[in-house]
Amino acid sequence: MGAGLSVPAGALRVAVLGALGRMGRQVCQAVAADATLELVAAVDPLAPVGPLPPVGLSGPPVQPEREAAAEAGAEVVVDFTVPSAALGNALWCAARGLHCVVGTTGLDSQDLGRLRDAFAAGPANCLVAPNFAIGAVLMMRFAELAAPWFEGVEVVELHHAGKLDAPSGTARLTAERVAAAREDAGQVAGPERAARTPAEGAFPVARGEEVAPGVRVHSVRLPGLVAHQEVIFGTAGEVLTLRHDSLDRASFMPGALLAVKRVGELRGLTVGLDSLLGL
Ligand code: NAP
DSSP states (O other), X not given: XXXXXXXXXXXXXXXXXXXXXXXXXXXXXXXXXXXTEEEEEEEOXXXXXXXOOSTTOOOOOEESSTHHHHHTTOSEEEEOSOHHHHHHHHHHHHHHTOEEEEOOOOOOHHHHHHHHHHHHTSSOOEEEOSOOXXXXXXXXXHHHHHGGGOSEEEEEEEEOTTOOSSSOHHHHHHHHHHHHHHHHTTOOOSTTTSOOOOOTTSSOOOOOEEEETTEEEEEEEOTTOOEEEEEEEEETTEEEEXXXXXXXXXXXXHHHHHHHHHGGGSOSEEESSGGGGTO
């Protein structure tokens, strides 16, 4: 139970994996502050078993093992851990019949395929979203709309220096969705649409990574940044820049809590927050 808040009967029971991380702490606080939710377990391998560190919370002690989530009767498990742990955690949720919300980035299409199979086979659902900020979800949708109308596009993503994966999950998803939107519109995707690069070895070149056909992504890692992205479209005589900035991790909380509250009514695996926002 959160900081002196009374939890009404019927509150959704939530566990947070990665509770001592930058995102996990915020999620613990947001869950504890929401009267319709109850924080029943907080898990992190670094846990010095004891009171939950986020200021003012009198929640459950942080436990080192995810079994604590099942033992506490969690109905929804939220994962903000590390790429190497997130898939295993979500598969564990599927096996336990626990709904799962994955915010951790770095899962690839093969991982998503495994999650799709695992959650299709059981009673629980899973929502994976590389970005819970509403503005970032809209940015990806706007990028899809713009994609068929511009000859070229590149993505620049900028994050804090502690981020483990690059390119970011948001950038990967943006690139994939832009490429798919172009393909749906019958545009040619592939080398002839991509910016020209010199023959291998001709001279040093830094052109980011072609994450999806014809869509290059550039990653910046700097102290002081939180999470930012530009999608830059160009065609004859004009440039369209879509930019989103998460200036504080609080930006991710409304979307994350929406996912927690609604994951139970989805079916199997859902990728992205779009369907919950009616996009
Ligand atoms: P972080 O500060 O490194 O936090 C991750 C925490 O998870 C660490 O305390 C880590 O402990 C812990 N952990 C590692 N393995 C675990 C396991 N098996 N079970 C439970 N906890 C485990 O990272 P962050 O900045 O909070 O970011 C977490 C993830 O969220 C990243 O993938 C990031 O890209 C993503 N993210 C997503 C969104 C979104 O909107 N979806 C927004 C921001 C960030 P150790 O230190 O011992 O490894």
